[in-house]
Amino acid sequence: MTEIYLDNAATTPMSAKVINVIAEEMKNDFGNASSTYELGRKARHVIDLARQEAARAINASENEIIFTSGGSESNNTAIFGTAHSRENIGKRIITTKIEHPSVLKPMQQLEKEGYDVIYLDVDADGRISLADLKNALTPQTILVSVMAVNNEVGTINPLAEIGAMVRQSNAYFHVDAVQGLGNINLDVAKMNIDLLSTSAHKINGPKFLGFLYEKNSIKLPPLVYGGEQETKRRAGTENVPGIAGFGEAINEIAAVDKNKLQANYQKLQKIILNKLDQAQIEYQVNGGTRKFDSHHVLNLHFANVNTTILQTNLDLAGFAVSGGSACTAGTLEPSHVLVACFGKNSPRISESIRISFGRYTTEEEVSAFARQLVKIVGKIQNK
Structure with a gap:
């Protein structure tokens, strides 16, 4: 029996080109990207090319892209990094009741640490009220985290309107774009997005890989400490074949x-x-x-x-x-x-x-x- 797969919001099959790119990189460019000899430089070049694709896809700069293990790590880094580095400004954070658990569970942990987390209601279509968001914003609000596209009902949030509103406050605007990348047009500049999370396996790329967009003016503390990879923002030897595959997946979906x-x-x-x-x-x-x-x-x-x-x-x-x-x-x-x-x-x-x-x-x-x-x-x- 041939199974027909209709659960692409959970994960997507890797494209043939992505598989080929990953296989070739595993055979040919196995060097450590932190090494200075030729094999290391080749690996670094592969990562640089993928970073260019990621930046181009969301209208960002290359140095604003941090490769991570996926959407969950990207969300955790954005949320905990913002909370712990900006608590001198305030401890209010705004999100919605229909976010992914990798957003909601960090929020619950921050509540235990004394942060004031506001969970905005949604209507039957899964949409928040912009008036509710405006009323919840205070000078002590340090972060607004709203997903681009809901993974269960497909609701697209009005990111440009939210970004314009948040820009008038002290808060950073974080977007979980795991379901958004590849399905809708994303522009971090036009939408006034400060932080944005993605995952490769939602766009026919490899699992356990994603990136976090972090606006140049923002310097969050890393979630993972160790080496000085990703310009000291995310420790750990880079998964060069996976990143190459992610770059190919982004390139393919960007052409659609x-x-x-x-x-x-x-x-x-x-x-x-x-x-x-x-x-x-x-x-x-x-x-x-x-x-x-x-x-x-x-x-x-x-x-x-x-x-x-x-x-x-x-x-x-x-x-x-x-x-x-x-x-x-x-x-x-x-x-x-x-x-x-x-x-x-x-x-x-x-x-x-x-x-x-x-x-x-x-x-x-x-x-x-x-x-x-x-x-x-x-x-x-x-x-």
């Missing part, structure tokens, strides 16, 4: 027109929704399918259809999707995103699945999935 990509994802969404409508299946879209949503994510609620049962049946039929709940260490926990959008007592919490597309997802795959989804949901709802 994001408007055309979103239009294609919207077409894939419509294949599923039209099939559900034709079969008169009862469903609701969690979040939205409008202009301010990234169409690579489609989160659906099916009344009276348990998430785990639906996901298991789809898995057995050869389709990989994500549940509306996350299973952690054997304990089923409700999605904090859906709870924030609809309330903890909403049936959507335990009756939703997330379907997410990637660059390699085909209409044939989605059509096959839609047929199977109708079959399974229809059977359960008509019992």
